Amino acid sequence: MEALAISLVNAVPLLAGVPLWTVTLLLMVAVAAVILVFALTFEGVGSLVLRKVAGDIQARIGPNRVGPNGMLQFLADGVKLVLKEDIIPANADRLLFKLAPYFVFVGSFAAFVVVPFGVGLIAADLNIGIYYVMAVTSLVVIGVLLAGWASNNKWALLGGMRAAAQIVSYEIPVGMALIPAVLIAGSLSLQDIVRSQGGLLGIFGWNLFHNPFTFFSFFLYFTAAQAETNQTPFDLPEAESELVSGYNVEYSGIRFGLFFLAEFGDMFIVAALATACFLGGWNVPFFHVGTLPWIWGNLLSLGVFLTKAFAMVLIMMWVRWTLPRLRVDQLMRMSWKYLVPLTFVNLLGVSLWLLVFRGKGIPGMIASLFG
Amino acid sequence: MSGPADFIFYAAAAMTVGAAILVAILPNILYAAVALLFSFAGVAGLYVLLSADFLAATQILVYVGGILVLLLFAVFLSNRISDGKTTNPTHFRLPAAAICLVLFGVLSYAAVSTPYAVKKGVYLPTTADIGELLMTRYLLPFEVASVLLLAALIGAALLSRPDRAASVKGEMEEGKR
Numbered sequence: 126m127e128a129l130a131i132s133l134v135n136a137v138p139l140l141a142g143v144p145l146w147t148v149t150l151l152l153m154v155a156v157a158a159v160i161l162v163f164a165l166t167f168e169g170v171g172s173l174v175l176r177k178v179a180g181d182i183q184a185r186i187g188p189n190r191v192g193p194n195g196m197l198q199f200l201a202d203g204v205k206l207v208l209k210e211d212i213i214p215a216n217a218d219r220l221l222f223k224l225a226p227y228f229v230f231v232g233s234f235a236a237f238v239v240v241p242f243g244v245g246l247i248a249a250d251l252n253i254g255i256y257y258v259m260a261v262t263s264l265v266v267i268g269v270l271l272a273g274w275a276s277n278n279k280w281a282l283l284g285g286m287r288a289a290a291q292i293v294s295y296e297i298p299v300g301m302a303l304i305p306a307v308l309i310a311g312s313l314s315l316q317d318i319v320r321s322q323g324g325l326l327g328i329f330g331w332n333l334f335h336n337p338f339t340f341f342s343f344f345l346y347f348t349a350a351q352a353e354t355n356q357t358p359f360d361l362p363e364a365e366s367e368l369v370s371g372y373n374v375e376y377s378g379i380r381f382g383l384f385f386l387a388e389f390g391d392m393f394i395v396a397a398l399a400t401a402c403f404l405g406g407w408n409v410p411f412f413h414v415g416t417l418p419w420i421w422g423n424l425l426s427l428g429v430f431l432t433k434a435f436a437m438v439l440i441m442m443w444v445r446w447t448l449p450r451l452r453v454d455q456l457m458r459m460s461w462k463y464l465v466p467l468t469f470v471n472l473l474g475v476s477l478w479l480l481v482f483r484g485k486g487i488p489g490m491i492a493s494l495f496g
Numbered sequence: 497m498s499g500p501a502d503f504i505f506y507a508a509a510a511m512t513v514g515a516a517i518l519v520a521i522l523p524n525i526l527y528a529a530v531a532l533l534f535s536f537a538g539v540a541g542l543y544v545l546l547s548a549d550f551l552a553a554t555q556i557l558v559y560v561g562g563i564l565v566l567l568l569f570a571v572f573l574s575n576r577i578s579d580g581k582t583t584n585p586t587h588f589r590l591p592a593a594a595i596c597l598v599l600f601g602v603l604s605y606a607a608v609s610t611p612y613a614v615k616k617g618v619y620l621p622t623t624a625d626i627g628e629l630l631m632t633r634y635l636l637p638f639e640v641a642s643v644l645l646l647a648a649l650i651g652a653a654l655l656s657r658p659d660r661a662a663s664v665k666g667e668m669e670e671g672k673r
Contacts, residue, residue: 257549263562267568274568
């Protein structure tokens with residue numbers, strides 16, 4: 126960000142008198158605004174797509190009143206959420222009730238900072254990229270717990286406790302399933318991980334095809350992440366038929382909207398991490414994006430990244446409307462008895478593979494056979 | 497290092513200390529927990545200022561994502577929460593004050609008199625060095641800590657396991673009915 130600020134100061138003579146840190150700060154705010162607009166747009170359109178997909182899968186039409194074919198439904202929903210009365214239950218803990226949605230939203234939105242949208246499009250290429258995502262999303266747990274507690278409602282409390290237990294349990298397999306990508310790239314930075322999957326192998330340079338363990342690891346990650354974001358079949362915290370709506374049952378208006386946005390934001394983060402860590406990120410097959418002029422390279426890589434990420438989101442929605450919900454004990458058993466041991470074995474497998482074959486994957490070895 | 501860096505340092509330090517004071521004096525234990533969250537966040541900010549990015553993320557992950565959640569769970573699951581008396585108890589004020597003063601003296605003496613190795617310079621990825629040191633020089637403390645945590649885990653699992661003899665008996669009684 127500071128390098129960009131320096132180049133900007135050099136390019137625009139008007140900025141010469143302004144201190145560098147001011148320019149940097151303004152740039153940061155601008156970048157944050159751009160990402161926020163992207164996130165909100167994704168979350169709005171995502172909600173519409175989710176309902177359309179649900180309609181298709183359940184053989185009904187879905188929203189079709191606002192705009193052509195219901196395409197403007199998300200705008201109507203957004204206006205409704207903003208304008209609705211903000212009700213705080215009489216016996217609720219007012220301060221915590223107001224505070225909780227912000228924790229959830231901040232925890233979800235902060236993860237967008239390190240999403241590698243393109244070859245040069247990343248808000249901050251932190252050295253600890255993946256680890257940072259794991260860390261900031263833990264704020265969501267606190268928000269959900271506090272929301273459930275502050276509502277002073279049995280369903281909300283049960284939903285909040287379930288959600289927290291679920292997120293804490295599934296954080297471990299999610300992190301463990303992502304480590305193979307870190308091992309192969311030798312870096313926690315998401316840009317380095319994406320770059321390590323480029324090169325001449327095309328889609329076989331992806332970590333997904335690196336070796337059998339990474340292939341398996343992708344599916345472990347996807348399952349665990351689906352659970353960590355509280356999606357059906359793991360949506361026990363919201364389970365409409367048991368808990369009405371879970372931790373957000375007492376919320377209305379824009380406070381409910383924040384939970385809602387955070388949910389879709391989490392969906393995108395999961396899809397983006399899967400894309401960056403296993404599906405080659407913004408790499409264009411058989412082609413080095415960095416050789417293009419800056420703007421075209423970035424646009425192309427952005428398009429590739431978003432296509433992959435949106436495809437992952439669609440798959441998540443597909444799973445969401447296809448499978449029935451698990452029971453709470455089955456959910457915990459799945460995490461602790463199956464996913465956690467499997468991810469550990471998998472991690473061991475990947476490490477051994479990298480040690481034995483000196484970091485080479487199967488496609489790389491086949492390619493070296495043919496010179 | 498002037499201007500914004502100084503400002504960020506003082507903001508983070510004020511947040512850490514202010515929130516910590518709130519933790520100590522707030523009567524409502526849940527509010528204290530939330531104040532603790534801000535204190536942890538302030539410490540993480542200080543780590544970031546020291547270029548210890550890995551440590552900062554660990555601070556958030558372990559303390560906010562782990563310890564604080566555990567704390568909240570403990571508060572929620574305790575059955576005394578509804579009578580409004582789950583506060584920070586205020587017994588033994590004088591001895592506590594004496595201990596705190598002594599501790600404060602020792603800590604501030606240590607903080608002032610330690611010759612810190614000030615290293616000005618470049619911002620490097622710290623993760624590789626931390627990993628290497630954990631696997632070589634500090635392997636024994638690392639392993640001892642993990643064995644301790646494993647023991648705690650096994651203990652917790654053992655304690656929370658339903659009493660097998662009692663549940664078998666219960667099933668038999670149900671069968672009789």
